[in-house]
Amino acid sequence: AFITQSIRDHNINRVSLQVAKLTISNPVAFLINLSNLVRSLHLFQHEIDNINNHIEYFFGVQNFDCAPTIIEMFSGKLDSLHIENHYYPFYLSRHSADELPLLGKKIWFSATCNQYAMELTNSKNEHFV
Template sequence: LELEVAQIMGDPAGTLLALAGVLRSLSLRQESAEEDVSPRYLMGLDSYELAPLILEMFGEKLDRLSISNYCYRQYLNRASADELRERLPHLGKKLWFEADCTYIEEDSLTTVNDHVIQVSSGERNWNGKISVKHSSYL
């Protein structure tokens, strides 16, 4: 499922968890919100620590997640990005994760537990990406 929205009304985290419980693959694309929100905004979650939510989503049926957020580039803070790089390969499932991330200082490519972890800074740290993908997806 590809979900392209500005805001999930009500309980955005609960809605994303519910989707993760019934879908194997989810692509999230953030649209510009009409209201004034912080640069750390994602689909109704403002200044939210995303790593615990994403880890919980992968604890459900979901095994493939892509997040694209060009509107609010700081939605995934450095601590969350680092936690995801460290913990996703050890969840005990073959997963595929990719997200925009602006906190990348240098490119890296490593393999942990059959998961390829790639970090790319992009041009002037604007369009960086973090990905954790099981080798079976490559």
């Protein structure tokens, strides 16, 4: 609540968060709320002790596909998103990454995603993936 209230009070359009262990009750709702307040968001996921590097993990949530959340985030004010998640490379599946260019909104999206390690210059729907 403090972060989102500060964004509202100061009319902030860009936010950068470095995330380690989260203690908020609903991190997905927080991201969606944040995406309705800012135009640009940079998220950096730090490695967390006792969290296996081979699971889908991002922003405090384990074993979930974050692509639907990313799509929902872009339905708000957000039009620029950069995600760095080097420690948990399986957070975004290839199938889900394929769906992201179909948003129908001009966006800038950049993310670490080992699912496309050999195909970094693909284009789909006039968007590079």
